[in-house]
Amino acid sequence: xxxxxxxxxxxxxxxxxxxxxxxxxxxxxxxxxxxxxxxxxxxxxxxxxxxxxxxxxxxxxxxxxxxxxxxxxxxxxxxxxxxxxxxxxxxxxxxxxxxxxxxxxxxxxxxxxx
Amino acid sequence: xxxxxxxxxxxxxxxxxxxxxxxxxxxxxxxxxxxxxxxxxxxxxxxxxxxxxxxxxxxxxxxxxxxxxxxxxxxxxxxxxxxxxxxxxxxxxxxxxxxxxxxxxxxxxxxxxxxxxxxxxxxxxxxxxxxxxxxxxxxxxxxxxxxxxxxxxxxxxxxxxxxxxxxxxxxx
Numbered sequence: 009x010x011x012x013x014x015x016x017x018x019x020x021x022x023x024x025x026x027x028x029x030x031x032x033x034x035x036x037x038x039x040x041x042x043x044x045x046x047x048x049x050x051x052x053x054x055x056x057x058x059x060x061x062x063x064x065x066x067x068x069x070x071x072x073x074x075x076x077x078x079x080x081x082x083x084x085x086x087x088x089x090x091x092x093x094x095x096x097x098x099x100x101x102x103x104x105x106x107x108x109x110x111x112x113x114x115x116x117x118x119x120x121x122x
Numbered sequence: 123x124x125x126x127x128x129x130x131x132x133x134x135x136x137x138x139x140x141x142x143x144x145x146x147x148x149x150x151x152x153x154x155x156x157x158x159x160x161x162x163x164x165x166x167x168x169x170x171x172x173x174x175x176x177x178x179x180x181x182x183x184x185x186x187x188x189x190x191x192x193x194x195x196x197x198x199x200x201x202x203x204x205x206x207x208x209x210x211x212x213x214x215x216x217x218x219x220x221x222x223x224x225x226x227x228x229x230x231x232x233x234x235x236x237x238x239x240x241x242x243x244x245x246x247x248x249x250x251x252x253x254x255x256x257x258x259x260x261x262x263x264x265x266x267x268x269x270x271x272x273x274x275x276x277x278x279x280x281x282x283x284x285x286x287x288x289x290x291x292x293x294x
């Protein structure tokens with residue numbers, strides 16, 4: 009079993025521009041992804057239960073493209089590398105298919121907005 | 123981890139069609155309405171645009187890499203051409219739910235496929251960040267992209283938004 013960490017509402021999980029390779033899966037609660045643009049916070053999306061974020065930096069070594077903050081008391085599975093992700097897939101086989109489909113969807117929508 | 127759930131290495135499990143293409147055979151052409159995604163099982167594929175006198179190579183897709191995934195999600199014509207570099211075998215994936223099923227059935231491939239997705243996402247984000255930075259430099263407005271819908275948001279309403287919409291109209 010991978011560790012599940014608890015975060016109080018309003019906790020910043022990571023900040024835009026920082027370096028980190030952790031990927032997170034929301035077990036309970038919700039997380040807001042946002043960027044600071046012209047000194048204003050702009051929300052990109054809200055990640056809810058059984059959705060995930062932070063996967064891009066796990067696969068590359070780019071800095072975080074946005075900040076992440078909990079909107080309520082939240083429990084997250086923290087995955088620090090591909091081996092742990094494989095372990096998670098072994099425990100929850102259905103998640104790998106879902107993750108692949110969603111990654112494709114995110115890539116397609118970002119590409120389409122270029 | 124339980125040993126008996128360990129996936130068999132390199133055994134393809136799928137009911138999806140597998141097509142064979144010969145060296146230099148064109149798989150799709152720029153402008154085509156074709157929503158299939160392809161996974162290279164064997165061989166390699168060149169993605170290219172047609173220059174005035176010669177082909178301009180954009181990427182070479184090797185074994186267990188894939189291409190054509192954008193058009194599977196977004197209804198738009200092909201932006202580039204694809205052809206086989208050598209005799210190749212391709213798995214044809216026709217919908218996001220087929221991709222989901224394929225990933226579940228082939229855990230030995232999923233890690234590699236996700237890493238490819240991740241790398242492409244990182245590259246696309248870099249391009250997008252540059253575009254957003256330019257958009258907000260030219261005005262006092264903020265720009266962002268909804269990660270779920272992929273829409274470009276510019277707040278408040280501005281000329282930039284109008285321009286973006288006009289650009290979108292033009293490209294239709």
